[in-house]
Amino acid sequence: MKHLETFRIFNGEQQIWQHASTALNCQMKFAIYLPDTVKTERLPVLYWLSGLTCTEQNFITKSGFQRYADEENVIVVAPDTSPRGESVADDTAYDLGQGAGFYVNATQGRWAEHYHMYDYIVKELPDLINAHFPTNGKQSIFGHSMGGHGALMIAFKNAGNYASVSAFSPIVAPSQVPWGQKAFGAYLGDDKADWQAYDSVALLAKYRPTLPILIEQGDKDAFLSEQLKPELFCQMADELGVDYQYHLQEGHDHSYYFIATFIGKHINFHAQHLR
Numbered sequence: 001m002k003h004l005e006t007f008r009i010f011n012g013e014q015q016i017w018q019h020a021s022t023a024l025n026c027q028m029k030f031a032i033y034l035p036d037t038v039k040t041e042r043l044p045v046l047y048w049l050s051g052l053t054c055t056e057q058n059f060i061t062k063s064g065f066q067r068y069a070d071e072e073n074v075i076v077v078a079p080d081t082s083p084r085g086e087s088v089a090d091d092t093a094y095d096l097g098q099g100a101g102f103y104v105n106a107t108q109g110r111w112a113e114h115y116h117m118y119d120y121i122v123k124e125l126p127d128l129i130n131a132h133f134p135t136n137g138k139q140s141i142f143g144h145s146m147g148g149h150g151a152l153m154i155a156f157k158n159a160g161n162y163a164s165v166s167a168f169s170p171i172v173a174p175s176q177v178p179w180g181q182k183a184f185g186a187y188l189g190d191d192k193a194d195w196q197a198y199d200s201v202a203l204l205a206k207y208r209p210t211l212p213i214l215i216e217q218g219d220k221d222a223f224l225s226e227q228l229k230p231e232l233f234c235q236m237a238d239e240l241g242v243d244y245q246y247h248l249q250e251g252h253d254h255s256y257y258f259i260a261t262f263i264g265k266h267i268n269f270h271a272q273h274l275r
Helices: 057-062 066-072 117-132 146-157 178-188 192-198 200-207 224-228 230-240 256-274
Strands: 002-008 012-021 026-035 043-049 075-079 135-144 165-168 213-218 245-249
Touching: 012 066, 012 117, 026 057, 026 066, 026 117, 043 117, 043 146, 043 256, 057 256, 066 075, 066 256, 075 117, 117 135, 117 146, 135 146, 135 256, 146 165, 146 200, 146 213, 165 256, 178 192, 178 224, 192 200, 200 230, 213 224, 213 230, 213 256, 230 245, 245 256
Parallel strands: 043 075, 043 135, 135 165, 165 213, 213 245
Antiparallel strands: 002 012, 012 026, 026 075
């Protein structure tokens, strides 16, 4: 593992690291925020999953989360959104290939060699973080858009691993919207039965999760009606009696301005369940 950068921010450090990933068969970067309290005690970890086109940089430079992570004494880890490198399969479109891993384990063609983001987020990255940093074994997960899909899906499938889950503008039913259908078709193949293993609405019915769930959505989000469809999640959760919080925020869009407005609320939500 190679240290790349450290920046002092609030009462802690924002660090960037690089390592060789066995799950993804390439070099990967991740960002980690370490409050100064790690010098004297072990802390819980909050994993952030970013959306389409993002790297490990977007969240740490745009959201302002560090202030709240410092106040709540939580480590925050933000990985890249896909495998990277010249030898890694890619596409000219922004919503497929590098920067668009969709947090699945690809099984098809040229994607199968590297695109195993599910295994990376669920197993390899937490093992790496726990081995090299002063963590206490407690963790939660959250994300935005494609990363909101990833956070919900991963938490539902691995509920015993996470104390809580939240999402900003998540793609809740990827098998029913263009972004997800394109990615799932490429990575997983044409059998839509295989897609259900990574679809949060389908997973609600399969697992009936009981961990705390918080979803934030802007009502001026340009992708709301075509790509996000939060009503599908709410309808299924209501039918099943799955408890969740859903907040539709007036005037807010899909951007990091929206995330920055409510990031403190989400970190506080997770901190309560990580104590």
